[in-house]
Amino acid sequence: MSFAHSPLPYDMTALEPHISKETLEYHWGKHHKAYVDKLNAALENNAKLSGASLEEVIKSSEGGVYNNAAQVWNHAFYWQCLSGNGGGQPSEGHFLTALHDGFGSFEAFKETFSQKSATLFGSGWTFLVKNTQSGALEILSEGNAGCPLVHDHFVPLLTCDVWEHAYYVDYRNARPKYIEAFWKLVNWSFVESNYAAA
Ligand code: MN
Numbered sequence: 001m002s003f004a005h006s007p008l009p010y011d012m013t014a015l016e017p018h019i020s021k022e023t024l025e026y027h028w029g030k031h032h033k034a035y036v037d038k039l040n041a042a043l044e045n046n047a048k049l050s051g052a053s054l055e056e057v058i059k060s061s062e063g064g065v066y067n068n069a070a071q072v073w074n075h076a077f078y079w080q081c082l083s084g085n086g087g088g089q090p091s092e093g094h095f096l097t098a099l100h101d102g103f104g105s106f107e108a109f110k111e112t113f114s115q116k117s118a119t120l121f122g123s124g125w126t127f128l129v130k131n132t133q134s135g136a137l138e139i140l141s142e143g144n145a146g147c148p149l150v151h152d153h154f155v156p157l158l159t160c161d162v163w164e165h166a167y168y169v170d171y172r173n174a175r176p177k178y179i180e181a182f183w184k185l186v187n188w189s190f191v192e193s194n195y196a197a198a
Contacts, residue, residue: 018181070147083187155198
């Protein structure tokens with residue numbers, strides 16, 4: 001059994017002008033695919049993880065297997081967090097109330113998430129998660145292939161990929177400009193459904 005390169009949930013031009021077709025051709029078509037191919041190659045002769053789900057591999061591996069598995073999951077999740085019809089703000093409801101409870105306001109949440117994304121050193125991911133032990137929303141800065149699924153009490157709701165490959169084609173070194181563009185694409189109904197299921 002091997003893991004599939006999950007299809008993009010939209011076409012290559014759907015995120016323009018904020019994220020270009022060229023970025024998706026490289027980011028989804030080459031970077032994401034390479035993680036899938038490397039994971040499958042690494043698991044080919046791994047009897048212990050044979051038949052394991054992607055989440056099980058992430059939770060029970062380390063080193064190269066973990067890095068590639070987590071990157072496969074993180075990217076599939078990231079694509080779903082975006083939409084050409086995204087942006088704006090969450091609709092009135094439990095998720096928006098939780099954001100207000102956790103951060104004071106939607107704008108304050110955005111500012112904190114943006115600031116953590118802009119200042120994360122090197123490559124990584126910013127995640128909004130629900131902490132199922134406390135019930136609170138939290139923002140996690142994860143370096144490299146960090147993935148909240150390694151902790152049983154974190155349910156990922158939203159992520160922003162801040163690896164340079166996510167923005168260098170469109171924004172060169174200007175990560176904050178990419179983060180501004182990211183907000184214009186966030187698929188809040190996906191985020192709300194993650195919260196409802198958490
Ligand atoms: Mn990436």
